[in-house]
Amino acid sequence: MAQPKYLVSACLCGLNTRYDGGAFDYPALRRLVEDGVAVPFCPECEGGLPTPRVPCEICGERVVAANGTDCTSEYCLGAEKALDLCRKFGLSAAILKEGSPSCGSHRIRDGSHTGRKIPGMGVTAALLAENGITLYTEELLPAEINDK
Numbered sequence: 001m002a003q004p005k006y007l008v009s010a011c012l013c014g015l016n017t018r019y020d021g022g023a024f025d026y027p028a029l030r031r032l033v034e035d036g037v038a039v040p041f042c043p044e045c046e047g048g049l050p051t052p053r054v055p056c057e058i059c060g061e062r063v064v065a066a067n068g069t070d071c072t073s074e075y076c077l078g079a080e081k082a083l084d085l086c087r088k089f090g091l092s093a094a095i096l097k098e099g100s101p102s103c104g105s106h107r108i109r110d111g112s113h114t115g116r117k118i119p120g121m122g123v124t125a126a127l128l129a130e131n132g133i134t135l136y137t138e139e140l141l142p143a144e145i146n147d148k
């Protein structure tokens with residue numbers, strides 16, 4: 001088995017970890033996990049949130065569910081666990097779900113729960129970037145994956 005190289009959002013690999021209980025299936029990313037090159041991870045689940053769950057958005061310094069519940073501590077815990085996993089496996093890159101309040105690295109929803117997107121980073125993406133982890137998205141994959 002290969003040495004893991006990437007942390008990858010679990011929902012991008014077909015694992016049902018999305019807020020709505022669903023997943024995406026990017027075959028190239030699923031193969032990375034199957035080949036041991038990527039470690040699947042959902043910071044929201046690892047932070048203690050259930051699947052399915054009420055959708056959340058970043059509102060200022062907080063992460064708030066559509067029903068008003070403050071989920072900031074769960075998001076921060078999941079981000080810390082993601083960073084710990086990167087350190088444990090020596091991962092220097094992550095492929096994260098764009099738009100997510102955890103994993104978005106270029107844009108997130110604006111906090112109004114209306115679907116409007118703005119430039120910004122999710123909680124996990126920001127922590128990983130602050131600690132030198134290179135971020136990719138399902139829309140902008142590393143060249144070596146695009147070549148497959």
